[in-house]
Amino acid sequence: MSYQWNWGILLSAVSTGEPTTYLGWFMDGLKATVTLSLAAWIIALIAGSLFGILRTLPNKWLSGLGAVYVAVFRNIPLIVQFFIWYFVLPELVPPSLGAWFKGLPPLIQFFSSAVVCLGLFTGARICEQVRTGILALPPGQKNAALALGFTLPQTYRYVLLPNAYRIIVPPLTSEFLNIFKNSAVASTIGLLELSAQARQLSDYTAHTYESFIIVTACYALINAVVMLFMRWVERTSRLPGQIGGK
Amino acid sequence: MKLKKIVVALMAAGTLTFSYAQAQQAGTSTLQKIKDTGTISLGHRESSIPFSYYADNQQVVGYSHEYAMQIVKAIEKELNKPQLEVKLTPITSQNRIPLIQNGTIDLECGSTTNNLERQQQVAFSNTIFVVSTRLLTRVDSGVKDFADLKGKTVATTAGTTSERILRAMNQDKKLGMNIISAKDHSEAFLMLETGRSVAFMMDDALLAGERAKAKDPSKFVIVGTPQSQEAYGCMLRKNDPAFKKLVDDTIAKLQTSGEGSKIYQKWFQKPIPPRNLNLNFPPSEELKALFKSPNDQAKG
Numbered sequence: 001m002s003y004q005w006n007w008g009i010l011l012s013a014v015s016t017g018e019p020t021t022y023l024g025w026f027m028d029g030l031k032a033t034v035t036l037s038l039a040a041w042i043i044a045l046i047a048g049s050l051f052g053i054l055r056t057l058p059n060k061w062l063s064g065l066g067a068v069y070v071a072v073f074r075n076i077p078l079i080v081q082f083f084i085w086y087f088v089l090p091e092l093v094p095p096s097l098g099a100w101f102k103g104l105p106p107l108i109q110f111f112s113s114a115v116v117c118l119g120l121f122t123g124a125r126i127c128e129q130v131r132t133g134i135l136a137l138p139p140g141q142k143n144a145a146l147a148l149g150f151t152l153p154q155t156y157r158y159v160l161l162p163n164a165y166r167i168i169v170p171p172l173t174s175e176f177l178n179i180f181k182n183s184a185v186a187s188t189i190g191l192l193e194l195s196a197q198a199r200q201l202s203d204y205t206a207h208t209y210e211s212f213i214i215v216t217a218c219y220a221l222i223n224a225v226v227m228l229f230m231r232w233v234e235r236t237s238r239l240p241g242q243i244g245g246k
Numbered sequence: 247m248k249l250k251k252i253v254v255a256l257m258a259a260g261t262l263t264f265s266y267a268q269a270q271q272a273g274t275s276t277l278q279k280i281k282d283t284g285t286i287s288l289g290h291r292e293s294s295i296p297f298s299y300y301a302d303n304q305q306v307v308g309y310s311h312e313y314a315m316q317i318v319k320a321i322e323k324e325l326n327k328p329q330l331e332v333k334l335t336p337i338t339s340q341n342r343i344p345l346i347q348n349g350t351i352d353l354e355c356g357s358t359t360n361n362l363e364r365q366q367q368v369a370f371s372n373t374i375f376v377v378s379t380r381l382l383t384r385v386d387s388g389v390k391d392f393a394d395l396k397g398k399t400v401a402t403t404a405g406t407t408s409e410r411i412l413r414a415m416n417q418d419k420k421l422g423m424n425i426i427s428a429k430d431h432s433e434a435f436l437m438l439e440t441g442r443s444v445a446f447m448m449d450d451a452l453l454a455g456e457r458a459k460a461k462d463p464s465k466f467v468i469v470g471t472p473q474s475q476e477a478y479g480c481m482l483r484k485n486d487p488a489f490k491k492l493v494d495d496t497i498a499k500l501q502t503s504g505e506g507s508k509i510y511q512k513w514f515q516k517p518i519p520p521r522n523l524n525l526n527f528p529p530s531e532e533l534k535a536l537f538k539s540p541n542d543q544a545k546g
Binding site: 002003004015016017018087090091099102105106107109187188189190192196199200202203204205206208209 | 339340341343344347363364366367399404405406409410413414417418424425426427428429433436437440441442483484485
């Protein structure tokens with residue numbers, strides 16, 4: 001194959017005249033990917049925990065609400081959800097509200113849509129993990145807590161959730177990894193995150209291989225950091241006598 | 247450093263694979279390859295209206311595609327093989343250069359700009375079309391030229407020359423524009439249609455294609471001083487003079503014989519599939535000049 005390798009291209013100035021290099025573009029993309037994913041992860045944890053708890057409650061309506069959330073957000077492809085949040089929703093709300101949103105600086109529009117979309121999508125998956133985590137506990141734990149005089153909220157707070165979260169750390173790790181990879185879909189609404197910057201660089205310089213090798217390395221690096229962090233969480237949170245404990 | 251060793255090993259493996267492929271290909275010209283296999287592989291676009299796109303039943307049609315099919319005919323004549331098998335491969339902006347280089351496709355005629363960066367990786371045929379980068383805007387937006395964009399939001403397609411020019415303009419003239427880089431042309435147009443941007447900067451021919459797709463095309467107008475001209479060429483492998491000459495000659499003959507103008511009218515001034523839209527896009531002076539003296543020069 002007649003490919004001309006040139007890694008030096010990364011350090012050359014961009015051809016748009018902006019005071020940065022192509023490597024600088026990558027760094028911007030990396031920053032966007034990490035900020036977006038971490039912000040979405042916070043939403044995902046909150047929404048996931050909330051609806052996951054709802055799904056295990058004795059009240060039929062509340063658990064039904066959780067089920068609807070999961071059905072909607074887990075079953076629609078992520079790329080479609082991005083499209084709905086960014087393009088469709090502002091047309092459905094009252095025109096003045098839609099116009100206000102569309103008048104915001106584009107970057108704020110991209111970011112807010114992307115964070116909410118990615119957060120709620122991942123939240124639906126975390127919801128199921130929280131639910132199964134709680135259901136995996138022996139029913140005796142809940143009954144014993146209630147018999148001791150705990151209210152239902154206290155039972156969740158002091159007995160069920162601390163155990164359930166410990167059980168689901170491994171699947172949570174893979175959701176945490178997924179959220180970084182899924183954030184690449186945000187490029188479809190115009191957000192210049194890591195994968196979009198790789199495409200930019202390949203289009204601007206015709207050095208396709210260098211760009212995608214760098215991007216692959218960046219995602220690998222992010223994943224390595226997440227794995228290390230989650231292993232640390234798992235290690236420090238385990239209880240003697242429980243799963244994984246000594 | 248274990249990690250460093252792994253990285254080095256991976257990169258060495260990559261380089262080896264490439265040089266192996268290179269060794270295999272050296273000495274085999276594209277024409278020889280086509281003769282030996284009885285097959286020519288063409289790359290095409292899936293939605294570059296009206297250059298190369300799917301009409302009904304996944305059938306590839308378009309202005310550039312007609313050039314490609316004429317080139318296939320010329321190859322059949324040259325090789326004296328009347329029934330070449332034509333293999334069509336859909337390509338994107340990202341994979342078109344690697345696919346030419348690794349031999350998956352032999353020729354790509356779509357909406358590919360001939361520029362100096364790309365010439366380091368691939369070769370380009372004679373120019374088949376000339377476009378100018380301009381603006382599409384609403385009739386009532388008040389935007390007449392690029393200077394009117396000060397402080398406004400403008401959409402363009404990521405990775406295009408338009409994006410490059412727009413960003414440079416923003417920098418040089420301190421226009422303070424918000425620039426949205428959409429994934430593809432239809433998404434950039436959607437930004438304009440939904441009121442997220444006041445204008446969409448792109449190659450004028452593609453703007454005409456997007457306008458034709460709008461719910462009400464009469465609401466949109468193409469305005470502004472052309473900021474650059476681009477030459478679309480067919481893309482082929484580097485260092486294959488025999489093949490390039492055949493392709494160039496075929497294109498030159500089409501353009502000077504008047505056949506090229508007929509192909510132009512068919513795709514830009516008459517209803518085209520799949521929705522029978524007429525782009526109503528008369529030929530530019532640059533295109534007329536090209537048809538008089540065909541060449542393979544990149545424009546600035």
